[in-house]
Structures are given as structure tokens and as C-alpha cells.
Amino acid sequence: MVTVDVLGALRVTVDGRPAPLRGPMQGAVLARLVVAAGAVVSADRLIEDLWQGEPPPKASGALQAHISYLRRALEPHRPPRAPARVVISQAPGYALRAEPTTVDAWHFERLLATAAIEPDLSTRYRTLDTALSLWRGPALAAYADSDWAAPEITRLTDMRWTAMEQRADAALRLDRPAEAATTLHRLVADHPERETAARL
Missing domain, CATH: 1.25.40.10 (Tetratricopeptide repeat domain)
Structure with a gap:
């Protein structure tokens, strides 16, 4: 089970253990999806928000990489090529799927x-x-x-x-x-x- 806490410092656990997030950007992606309350956030919106209006030249690829690493951290036992169940892809972007109590x-x-x-x-x-x-x-x-x-x-x-x-x-x-x-x-x-x- 994945839990995400934002009422204080960001804290993420998977099955009761801290999730191995790679750097602050992955935490920011997750927090931004929490703010959306389960709604889909477009890739363009994520890029605009996460880089505060100054995205790097290859921001789309960078975002995809952050999403990929985040998914691995949140679902370490997901089989290769199996669809993600926590941070899902849904046009035109991504959404966080989690129970409200988590x-x-x-x-x-x-x-x-x-x-x-x-x-x-x-x-x-x-x-x-x-x-x-x-x-x-x-x-x-x-x-x-x-x-x-x-x-x-x-x-x-x-x-x-x-x-x-x-x-x-x-x-x-x-x-x-x-x-x-x-x-x-x-x-x-x-x-x-x-x-x-x-x-x-």
C-alpha cells in the first residue's frame, strides 16, 4: 500500500517503508498530483508548474523520466510493461489513483x-x-x-x-x-x- 503525506514535509511510504524517491523533482510531481485530487493533470500543465514557467529544452522527456522513476518507487514489484496503478497515464497527462485514506x-x-x-x-x-x-x-x-x-x-x-x-x-x-x-x-x-x- 502506498501512502502520501503532504500535511507537513512530504512523506511517502510503500508497504510501511519509505519510498526511494530520486531527488526533489519526483516529490514535486507527486505533490502536484495530490493537489489535483485525483484529476488528470496535463503534461503541459505539469511542465509549466514544475519548472515554474522556465522549462528546459527537453522538458517533455525529463517529465517522462521523472514519472517513470516515480512509478518504480511506488510500485517496485510491478511486472515489466504492466500498466501503472498509482500514477496512471490518461490523456492528456497523468493522475494519482489512491484511496482517500492513504x-x-x-x-x-x-x-x-x-x-x-x-x-x-x-x-x-x-x-x-x-x-x-x-x-x-x-x-x-x-x-x-x-x-x-x-x-x-x-x-x-x-x-x-x-x-x-x-x-x-x-x-x-x-x-x-x-x-x-x-x-x-x-x-x-x-x-x-x-x-x-x-x-x-
């Missing part, structure tokens, strides 16, 4: 959606706590200076703050004010514009 950003988003419709307060709190425990640092930390990552970093970070507010709200309703206060004081101090946090 990509921390995807899992986080699903847990938030689950918590939003959970009527039981204790279960909602636990779901939000599980979601927030997936974070190990800033989202897509290694790619903060990349234009392709910036919107997703902003979106995921805002969702993290929202989850913190919702967990604090649940803690207050569960008569755990000290726990809520610890989170809220820190959140309001760092982000005074968060009206919900200030109100809570």
Missing part, C-alpha cells in the same frame, strides 16, 4: 465533511481530533514558493483553522472549557481576524 490531505478533507454532518457531539469531537492529528507541519511545506501549490496551501490551512474552531466549539459544548481555551487563545493570538475563534 493521502493525508484527502483524508483530512473527508473527515471534516463527516464531522459537519455528525449529530453526536462526542463523535464529532473525536472525528475533528483525528483530522487535526494528521497535520505534522505546514501543508505542502517544501512547495510554499511554488505558484501551483499556493492556492491549495491557503485552502488547506484555512480548513485546518476551521477544524480547530469546530473542535473547540465541540469541547465547550462537552463542558471542557480549559481544553477549548488552550486552542482558542493560540488561534486568536496568531489570527485575530478569525471572528469565529474570537467569538468562541
